[in-house]
Amino acid sequence: xxxxxxxxxxxxxxxxxxxxxxxxxxxxxxxxxxxxxxxxxxxxxxxxxxxxxxxxxxxxxxxxxxxxxxxxxxxxxxxxxxxxxxxxxxxxxxxxxxxxxxxxxxxxxxxxxxxxxxxxxxxxxxxxxxxxxxxxxxxxxxxxxxxxxxxxxxxxxxxxxxxxxxxxxxxxxxxxxx
Numbered sequence: 001x002x003x004x005x006x007x008x009x010x011x012x013x014x015x016x017x018x019x020x021x022x023x024x025x026x027x028x029x030x031x032x033x034x035x036x037x038x039x040x041x042x043x044x045x046x047x048x049x050x051x052x053x054x055x056x057x058x059x060x061x062x063x064x065x066x067x068x069x070x071x072x073x074x075x076x077x078x079x080x081x082x083x084x085x086x087x088x089x090x091x092x093x094x095x096x097x098x099x100x101x102x103x104x105x106x107x108x109x110x111x112x113x114x115x116x117x118x119x120x121x122x123x124x125x126x127x128x129x130x131x132x133x134x135x136x137x138x139x140x141x142x143x144x145x146x147x148x149x150x151x152x153x154x155x156x157x158x159x160x161x162x163x164x165x166x167x168x169x170x171x172x173x174x175x176x177x178x
Contacts (some may be wrong), residue, residue: 013110016055016068023065024057031067031093040150041126045072045088048175054087056110058094058103067094069107074124075176076146078168085176086159089125108136112160122161124173132158134136145170 028036036042054071055065065111069092075083094103112123125138126148132138137147146157149172161167 012059013056013106016130017052018059019057021030027065027068028093030095040148040152041116043149044074044173046175054111054114056107058107066098067103067107069111071111073176074173076168076171076173078171084168086122086124089123119164122159124159129155129158142167142171147172149174
């Protein structure tokens with residue numbers, strides 16, 4: 001019926017660590033494609049493990065897995081070889097038949113809210129600048145001199161930080177190996 005409020009599909013957000021890894025991979029395969037491992041974002045975070053405190057799953061109103069978000073430890077290495085730690089946000093994966101229902105926004109909000117405000121690291125992602133700037137404050141204003149270990153669209157490399165002055169103007173983004 002027209003005008004009737006739709007029942008929200010989102011039931012809850014839970015830690016991603018509570019989800020079977022095979023289910024996480026299945027959602028990622030459906031949301032993207034099995035060839036996703038060849039993407040540049042995978043090279044950026046290669047050899048690292050996602051951050052459990054910042055990674056979540058969304059369940060629908062029947063407690064079925066609807067989507068996931070992972071955050072990763074990465075660093076921008078400047079010309080002097082100094083690594084500037086950052087958090088890579090994504091992938092944000094929602095099952096295709098549930099996209100547009102608010103799961104992705106809920107997952108992004110959960111991850112960004114979980115970042116410790118006392119010492120927030122800059123967050124970086126590869127995505128649609130119009131969407132991520134509008135809803136979450138990400139921008140490509142400071143990433144023009146950044147490089148990635150593979151092909152990417154420069155305008156889609158986005159960063160979010162409370163203090164842009166701490167960001168190097170140039171550097172290579174890759175795994176953060178402490």
